[in-house]
Amino acid sequence: MSINCPNCSSVTLKASQIEPQLISQQCPQCEGHWIRLAHYIDWVKSQTIEQAVVEEIDVEVEPNMTTPLICPKTQEPLIPFSVTSDIKHQLHWGQTSKSFWLDKGEWQQMQEKRVADKLTDVFSTERQSQLAPLQQQLNREHLIINAIGKENYSRLKLVRTWLHEQSDEHKALMVSFLVSKDPFKMK
């Protein structure tokens, strides 16, 4: 079944290989790669593991994306991860489809820093089980954005942050002012 690019939604991914023994699906337009975890793990097993150029490799979820990419298989938002060696590598993980997306050039950079074969930590069962609440949050956010639009959503977030900085008393007054049809009418 053909699937579309998470970046350029109307472009169909084409069968490709990101490495001689690692098959992927590549977008002919933005040149990103979609890789199945099972294929990646097979590839890692076939590699002689070399030391990363930098000893410290840090993996973290970066949930504060303005626009998360959407999984081309499940239509759920992908979870953005950053893998830091001495530079930041980004990947987007499909929790349900067990696949990940790499923008153009990410893999080459990971190869140069010898981080490419060290992503198993990102995909460890332990880490995956911690991601359920985040996936729920992203899904919910995605629904709201779809309903009201990106621009409205980013304004709404600003208002929300500002509102929650106020005292409870002021907050109540402000909320009723915001939602009331006639805020100057005394009860």
Ligand SMILES: [Zn+2]
């Ligand atoms: Zn694309």
